[in-house]
Amino acid sequence: MALPQDLVREFDELVKNYPEKRAALILALHRCQETMGGWISPDIMEDLAAYFALEPVEVYGVASFYPMFRLRPVGKHVVSICHNISCDLRGAQDVIAQVCKLTGAPLHGTSQDGKWTVATVECAGACANAPMFDLDGVYHEDLDAEKIAKILGAVK
Numbered sequence: 324m325a326l327p328q329d330l331v332r333e334f335d336e337l338v339k340n341y342p343e344k345r346a347a348l349i350l351a352l353h354r355c356q357e358t359m360g361g362w363i364s365p366d367i368m369e370d371l372a373a374y375f376a377l378e379p380v381e382v383y384g385v386a387s388f389y390p391m392f393r394l395r396p397v398g399k400h401v402v403s404i405c406h407n408i409s410c411d412l413r414g415a416q417d418v419i420a421q422v423c424k425l426t427g428a429p430l431h432g433t434s435q436d437g438k439w440t441v442a443t444v445e446c447a448g449a450c451a452n453a454p455m456f457d458l459d460g461v462y463h464e465d466l467d468a469e470k471i472a473k474i475l476g477a478v479k
């Protein structure tokens with residue numbers, strides 16, 4: 324089993340909050356992604372299926388439905404750039420180009436040094452402060468070239 328025992332113990336507590344064990348699957352997927360390298364591997368999906376008494380394809384169905392779950396390895400840092408209408412109208416394409424240039428990562432890919440993954444995402448609910456991106460789970464809004472350079476330059 325690839326699931327660490329501390330996560331299993333955490334899930335044992337988590338499922339007590341739900342009428343059906345499987346109702347905690349999404350939270351478990353989040354915890355796996357957060358604690359196991361930023362993505363959810365096929366082995367982890369199989370282990371989750373066993374834990375939740377589901378078929379592996381059911382876990383894959385949930386994990387692949389939600390765009391916040393990553394099913395491929397990612398870099399140490401992930402920049403998720405919103406490219407929906409509000410952000411697009413306020414310069415998302417320029418944000419994408421600048422982030423890719425500064426990180427050396429292709430869009431929807433990872434830099435050769437493994438430090439950065441850059442992706443687009445659908446509306447993140449921060450339209451009033453477009454354009455925006457999410458860097459490792461933290462929103463950065465009202466982006467311009469200077470702000471982007473400063474944010475990315477501060478990342479170790």
Ligand code: FES
Nearest residue numbers: 405410446449450
């Ligand atoms: S369109 Fe970008 S946050 Fe809504």
